[in-house]
């Protein structure tokens with residue numbers, strides 16, 4: 001399966017990685033293995049005024065042209081500023097050095113904001129003069145976390161944690177579960193008015209959009225109307241928009257085999273991981289069911305390797321997703337008339353494709369008439385949306401404190 005991915009590498013094997021520093025043409029020898037070329041990261045970073053730091057557990061911090069990347073031995077991706085970038089081949093340790101595919105320098109680093117340009121025609125990597133200066137200063141400075149694009153005019157040595165430093169506006173992806181020919185679960189209010197999951201999720205999501213925008217965030221909606229979006233496309237939308245958070249809104253349904261199914265009520269928040277309990281498996285199965293509504297055309301044409309990489313990518317965000325899920329539960333506890341059913345974990349297809357902290361919120365049970373009434377009322381939806389927006393904002397504040405970037409949000 002690896003060959004599939006390597007076949008799409010834009011870069012043919014080459015003998016060396018050539019680059020220009022201070023107007024002079026230099027080269028670092030490359031080693032070709034399979035269909036990929038590798039170079040010693042220390043050699044390239046050194047020549048460009050960057051550095052490679054060894055971290056515990058075969059991980060590395062590579063600072064290059066003003067941008068810091070985390071890489072790991074035998075891992076085909078790089079993480080920078082909370083974003084994940086795929087490599088055409090896994091990074092590897094060899095004779096005490098870190099070898100990276102040439103594509104990391106020619107494609108990934110420039111995309112991540114490193115001041116480098118790959119001149120494909122002449123096959124040379126060209127750093128901007130400022131990048132070399134930045135890189136040199138980065139030798140003594142802590143890893144630069146703020147993307148340079150955020151403030152190109154700022155001096156490179158400005159402390160990254162300065163609270164006044166403007167950061168990129170945070171992007172939150174809001175996903176209203178189900179839609180179109182997939183109604184999701186069906187339930188009833190006490191007066192026998194039917195409720196459909198797809199209407200509740202859209203109602204809450206649209207309110208959530210407003211609540212988040214009011215708090216200064218940029219919001220991307222996976223859908224704003226009654227349409228069906230394929231599960232994996234929802235994650236792709238999130239990735240394309242470079243979202244910082246992914247929040248999927250759903251409505252729960254009691255298992256008819258429970259002793260008193262109509263009495264079950266309350267809210268729970270999931271993050272992506274293997275389902276551990278029977279109940280978690282039930283919810284995952286129910287939410288993954290939608291796949292049967294997706295036609296051939298909607299269906300993803302993913303290869304197994306893509307899935308493995310997604311799996312690894314998501315692991316990077318497990319702890320963050322768990323933390324976000326805790327925030328959501330905490331905020332809902334303050335406003336929801338039903339009980340908290342806690343933070344749970346299960347394997348949701350919708351979350352697999354999102355390369356960012358991602359949660360799925362079951363805002364209540366449509367099979368319980370009180371929950372159904374609350375969730376389908378405008379006031380209830382407003383309340384739920386406000387609490388989820390608070391949770392996102394609390395989570396992001398904690399996150400920014402942890403990674404030491406002053407976010408203007």
Ligand SMILES: [Zn+2]
Nearest residue numbers: 177184250251
């Ligand atoms: Zn659902």
